[in-house]
Amino acid sequence: DHIQAYFEKYFSVQKPLDSQKWLITAGPTYEAIDPVRFIGNHSSGKMGVALAEHAAENGAEVFLISGPGTPKADHKFIQQVYVQSAEEMYQACVVHFDACDVAILAAAVADYTPEIVADQKIKKKAGDFSIDLKPAKDILKHLGSVKTSQKLIGFALETNNEIENAKKKIVSKNLDLVVLNSLQDAGAGFGYDTNKITLIDAQNNITTFELKTKLKVAEDIINAIIKL
Numbered sequence: 001d002h003i004q005a006y007f008e009k010y011f012s013v014q015k016p017l018d019s020q021k022w023l024i025t026a027g028p029t030y031e032a033i034d035p036v037r038f039i040g041n042h043s044s045g046k047m048g049v050a051l052a053e054h055a056a057e058n059g060a061e062v063f064l065i066s067g068p069g070t071p072k073a074d075h076k077f078i079q080q081v082y083v084q085s086a087e088e089m090y091q092a093c094v095v096h097f098d099a100c101d102v103a104i105l106a107a108a109v110a111d112y113t114p115e116i117v118a119d120q121k122i123k124k125k126a127g128d129f130s131i132d133l134k135p136a137k138d139i140l141k142h143l144g145s146v147k148t149s150q151k152l153i154g155f156a157l158e159t160n161n162e163i164e165n166a167k168k169k170i171v172s173k174n175l176d177l178v179v180l181n182s183l184q185d186a187g188a189g190f191g192y193d194t195n196k197i198t199l200i201d202a203q204n205n206i207t208t209f210e211l212k213t214k215l216k217v218a219e220d221i222i223n224a225i226i227k228l
């Protein structure tokens, strides 16, 4: 199938992202507490999959690093790998980042992870219970600190001071573009099939978009990256 796919690509009409390698992350991470429990979030992974499928349709070879529950991507040029934790997602990204032209980190990665993962299921006891957390690897920040010619795109999900917070992320994580979602917009954010985004580039150019399906949003994001 792969050989046939490559021949089809070789003989097909030129596409804007031919010969490009893209790295995309999608979905949540699960940080284990014990063998049966984890800390997670409500990310569906739909935005990352839509980005991967649209980039592949435009000719890119895509490595899609997916958190648990992310839907299966449907394209011959997408290599989808499933991971669980922020640490596993970090390891997978580091392997592919060097060779890629564009990296879009759309995953909702945990900021904190349990300091100790219990070997056995933790039993209920009387009284309160607490878990010590340590910072998880910040994948986007790490890639921003080692990037050479790659274009690096991050997401920012904000509830207040959206534009200011997103601009800060461009600087602190050395990004070329940030995709801002505001939880104040109806129909945007986790779980929906729609999204409403604002794009901010490293020169502080701001472009706002209407509420659209995640597939249409993926088109807008990819068109902006092609312009970059």
Ligand code: CTP
Pocket: 025, 086, 105, 106, 107, 108, 109, 110, 111, 136, 137, 138, 139, 140, 141, 153, 154, 155, 156, 157, 169
């Ligand atoms: N991200 C990441 N690794 C993490 C946390 C986040 O790669 N451990 C990436 C996400 O994929 C996203 C971007 O960073 O592209 C923004 O994530 P967010 O959690 O909003 O930003 P933080 O810098 O963690 O700041 P805060 O949570 O305080 O807004």
